[in-house]
Amino acid sequence: MQFASRLDAIETSAIRELFKLLGKPGIISFAGGFPDSAMFDVDGIRAATERALSQDPGAALQYGATEGYLPLREQLAAFMASKGVQDAAPEQLIVTTGSQQALDLIGKTMISPGDKVIVEGPTFLATIQCFRLYGADIVTAPIDGDGVQTDVLEQLIIEHRPKLIYLIPTFGNPSGATLSRERRLRVLELAAQYQTLVVEDDPYGDLYFNAAPPPSLLALSSQVPGSRDWLAHCGSLSKVLSPGLRVGWLMAPPALLANAVMCKQFSDAHTSTFAQAVAAQYLQAGRMPATLAHVRQVYAERAQTLCDALRAQLGDAVEFVQPQGGLFVWLRLTGAGGKEHNAHALAQRAIERGVAFVPGAPFFAQNPDPATLRLSFATADVEKIREGVARLAQALNAA
Amino acid sequence: MQFASRLDAIETSAIRELFKLLGKPGIISFAGGFPDSAMFDVDGIRAATERALSQDPGAALQYGATEGYLPLREQLAAFMASKGVQDAAPEQLIVTTGSQQALDLIGKTMISPGDKVIVEGPTFLATIQCFRLYGADIVTAPIDGDGVQTDVLEQLIIEHRPKLIYLIPTFGNPSGATLSRERRLRVLELAAQYQTLVVEDDPYGDLYFNAAPPPSLLALSSQVPGSRDWLAHCGSLSKVLSPGLRVGWLMAPPALLANAVMCKQFSDAHTSTFAQAVAAQYLQAGRMPATLAHVRQVYAERAQTLCDALRAQLGDAVEFVQPQGGLFVWLRLTGAGGKEHNAHALAQRAIERGVAFVPGAPFFAQNPDPATLRLSFATADVEKIREGVARLAQALNAA
Incomplete structure (x- = not known):
């Protein structure tokens, strides 16, 4: 079957391959782009x-x-x-x-x-x-x-x-x-x-x-x-x-x-x-104002927890601007101390250690920066966030 | 603002113009393509x-x-x-x-x-x-x-x-x-x-x-x-x-x-x-089988009512094959007795008399037949169907 020529413009996503691994039991995920369903106002x-x-x-x-x-x-x-x-x-x-x-x-x-x-x-x-x-x-x-x-x-x-x-x-x-x-x-x-x-x-x-x-x-x-x-x-x-x-x-x-x-x-x-x-x-x-207030408060705490843990556990191996809202922290691996600075390679090892994130390269339409990665703080609670960063540090140190 | 060239392929629909008239109070509509909301299994x-x-x-x-x-x-x-x-x-x-x-x-x-x-x-x-x-x-x-x-x-x-x-x-x-x-x-x-x-x-x-x-x-x-x-x-x-x-x-x-x-x-x-x-x-x-049985029975009665009324009131001015299901009767104006045989012209007069339908020509990608029109029997009850066909006969006879 011959498909439309417009499909030739689309590459199979590297992210898709990683997402297939997310079903592994016990994974702490910083990979998603979605809100925490526990906060839905059912x-x-x-x-x-x-x-x-x-x-x-x-x-x-x-x-x-x-x-x-x-x-x-x-x-x-x-x-x-x-x-x-x-x-x-x-x-x-x-x-x-x-x-x-x-x-x-x-x-x-x-x-x-x-x-x-x-x-x-x-x-x-x-x-x-x-x-x-x-x-x-x-x-x-x-x-x-x-x-x-x-x-x-x-x-x-x-x-x-x-x-x-x-x-x-x-x-x-x-x-x-x-x-x-x-x-x-x-x-x-x-x-x-x-x-x-x-x-x-x-x-x-x-x-x-x-x-x-x-x-x-x-x-x-x-x-x-x-x-x-x-x-x-x-x-x-x-x-x-x-x-x-x-x-x-x-x-x-x-x-x-x-x-x-x-x-x-x-x-x-x-x-x-x-x-x-x-x-x-x-x-x-x-109901929207109360829902918004609740969501903001929870995400603010999680963002702070994630950024604190990243600074404490990953130190100068990463750099990032602490976000003032949203769902994401955008990280750059510096390679300091000879540590891994390729996010795709790190993602593979991180999955093995039970933590998932999305490498940053596919988010660039041109000139991808392979040292970048995206962490979402939306769906893991503060305990899990700390544990997830600890696993990330292990993966980084194992390089 | 310059829009995408693909939009040039689309003509403004003749149907759209007619639909604007459907808001007129008291209109009996055979024009829609939708089911009767009174039958939804709320x-x-x-x-x-x-x-x-x-x-x-x-x-x-x-x-x-x-x-x-x-x-x-x-x-x-x-x-x-x-x-x-x-x-x-x-x-x-x-x-x-x-x-x-x-x-x-x-x-x-x-x-x-x-x-x-x-x-x-x-x-x-x-x-x-x-x-x-x-x-x-x-x-x-x-x-x-x-x-x-x-x-x-x-x-x-x-x-x-x-x-x-x-x-x-x-x-x-x-x-x-x-x-x-x-x-x-x-x-x-x-x-x-x-x-x-x-x-x-x-x-x-x-x-x-x-x-x-x-x-x-x-x-x-x-x-x-x-x-x-x-x-x-x-x-x-x-x-x-x-x-x-x-x-x-x-x-x-x-x-x-x-x-x-x-x-x-x-x-x-x-x-x-x-x-x-x-x-x-x-x-x-x-619940689907019971819902389906109900819907079939109601539409069957309405289809029969519409077809009977068309035969009785429009006679040889129209020809159609009685449908065995679905929502629509497809009609062709024969022009018999010198009556109107252009469905678009008839649609205008029908609206004035309080009944609406969709002319058939826009449904043809090529070689439109201007004598055709579509009647839906889904949303009007049997009383309204009979009255609608009477109005349609008036519109046809006024030609």
Whole structure:
């Protein structure tokens, strides 16, 4: 059977091979990118489900508008407004089947084969692959602890005239980095100046530990004339409420949104109205602030535990910037003291010692840094985190 | 903003314009393609939801495998086995976000720009658009009351060497036609002989009124050596259980399935685990047979009422084959007695008189027949059906 030529753009993922080993009993995993299911507000979701099925079961179980279930769009618009987005209205966003689908619809709507797309190096692996399936030629912009380097970004825009720029400005995956307020304003200026679409992927922005991060690009766009016309924003309920609902959203300029709706019609017709009705009831019940507060507190403690343990047990063999939110610590093996500085090799030995993580190289669309790796602190409790780092230290010392 | 070139393949739908008028109060609609929400088994779904959230809430609300939630895949495999599919195993199917996504994944996985795809004329509009977004060049094979004409189909295969052939063999949308058993076997022979993928879309096969239709192509493939290697089957819970769950599935040869999973990973990661867990619990509780029996009985009565009224009130101004299942009657305006024979013109006048239907022309990828139209008998009760046909007769007589 001859498959479509677009599949040639996708490499078999190195991560996939490692994930196969994760089923081993007793493994402590820093590898996942998902929230801790023990923190799901099951009672709140159960109550929301009961209301959805008693108030209007016909609507919750029937086909729905491709744009999304209106009561949910209203709740999501209010949620965005509460985070500083001006003129956030239901008709400016569509509901997507997780924010992954928002990315897919952006790819389908925007990217012609051969179009250049700029992403951060490193960035979310599934975005790279998603855009490559639509023929994107991916260009990488370097980041540091303050996110993408905007001076280099401008040079890349001039050189490549990209179709779009994809950023995770807040608590990036895998980097954990957060784009500074100054750079955010600069990105918005670049979008307006070069009339280039910027896609802001923001699944982690609500997961801050102490001070709130800078406002989203979308919220700041009111300060940079013309920038909102070149800005798409992807949101998600997956990291706080529940990934299993598969509810995300896309805010974008009207013409882009209309084309994304047309594409979505032929992608999955609409997102589960049942899941949307449950999410709408949940948000309407006002449970989100308490859930968020709980999640932030737990993740903050785990992040602190992980970073403390890394410093204590791995010392100068690693370097990292302590994240202020999100789910991830991005580590670089320094090779100090002659220790292992190849993350893929370390991952193999770590699995043998009962701890798992994801090597960083696959997160780079270009010029992978083999010394990097990603640790998630979301799903292991503090005891397990300490034990996991101890095992990691053993693996590193065994090199 | 410059959008992707693939969007140029899509025309603004004539149907979309008509749907805008459907909000008019008092309209009797034969236009929809959806089941009657009054027949949803809300109690059964509520009970299934409670079990899903009490037995393993973590699994129901967490990220899940791209292939689908295993307990649901097991239930769906058993469901397919009960319909005569040999060796139906969970690993031979993946769960999709409605069967629309199964079509999208087939397009993404199989179709390179310029590839020929054969569909029935007429066929499901969203399939044509879905495949065109992947660059398909659509070729139409003619149908009659016994489904696609296999002799012409073979000539088209020889002439066009298509990447795939898309059929709705049972109670087709919009035609209502059912492929005869003889022709089914012939289609399977053609698939094996010409090594051409046949996609069987089967959302309506369970909705038969009296005698069961011939077995699906998938079930019959065991009788035609080599044919199963060239057969993909799309199933759906939307027409019987609930469209709002957005649960469909794709059964296909292993290599195609593996590529579809890879594409799905970047399309929406996975279908809502929450919806999947509810569907799995529902099927496991054994409620499907009673629900199916109820739905069949109600739709059979409505179909009979519609066909009787059409014969009585429209007489020789229309011709149609009475469907033995599904949701649709496919009508052709004969123009007898000088009456209107353009369905689009009739649709406009019908809306003014308070009855809506969908003209048939947009369902043809090539050579549209402007005299055709589609009537759904699913959502109006028998009283409304009679009144709707009376209004249709008025609209026709006003020509």
